[in-house]
Amino acid sequence: MNITLQVNGVPRTVDADPRTSLLDLLRERLGLIGAKKGCDHGQCGACTVLIDGRRANACLALAVAVDGREITTVEGLASGGELHPLQAAFIEHDAFQCGYCTPGQLCSAAGMLGEPGPSAVTADLATDPALTPEEIRERMSGNLCRCGAYVNIVSAIREVTS
Template sequence: MEPPETTSTVTLRVNGVQHSLDLDHRTTVLDALREHLGLTGAKKGCDHAQCGACTVLVDGRRTNSCLLLAVAHDGAEVTTVEGLAEGDALHPLQAAFLERDGFQCGYCTPGQLCSALGMIAEAGAGAPSLVTPPAEAALSPAPVPLSPEEIRERMSGNLCRCGAYGNIVAAIEDVTR
């Protein structure tokens, strides 16, 4: 009996560019991005999906890339922090983070930015959170207004060891007004 194959060719469309990669079946999306494509914006923080430093958008939804096996996402569209700006023009969230000092050491910032982008889309599609008032949640799919409480709840999976949370919330508020 022949041993099973341990690698597969995986196609990922990352920041608008298609890549075909020969990957070990155990390779995560995070490791494919960092080690095979040289995109080091998404960080390996805890490697257990508890800190959010590895957050990217996969098919438009925010996700912790450290737990996603690349072979299970063959054909997926991945957006990393490197894909947010358009040329020299920063994405509005990036500009707001700079304006509001929404970072200190910067380690969590790429994950914070991708998570914020995904969170804004989720709220815009009417997805309620734990703090969404029942009357507003009942209006789904109407957009959920992003109050500071909503933003804090929705961003709670992204940790900042420096404690820049107040500035992160303010930056997101600036973009969503």
């Protein structure tokens, strides 16, 4: 099937098998290897991208299901040679070790910043809570880091939100 995607601001038309995941399309057909194949079951978050600005596990999304949508990968976060504020904060706070999860962490954090409303740890569900370390940890809980850089990841995200 022919599908058309807006990938990192660039329109792309690709002939894709209906069974192809968005992750495989991005990595194997479009050469965008930032999103990683970790578990391939939607459990680790290494493949997180933004679909129309919302976080999604690319390993679980079929490419044909996102026809006509806007996809942002870690390669598309920077703009005009300038790092995204989250990318700069991750560097400043040493928020990565091996780096395998970092693209997913960055995309998830970028999507999280645009998601208003309470989470499972919000005390008052009628308010839009401040992004405290507890809120950030809860909202980022779908992205795993085998190296354990969580403290620095939370610090980096806090810097961008304050």
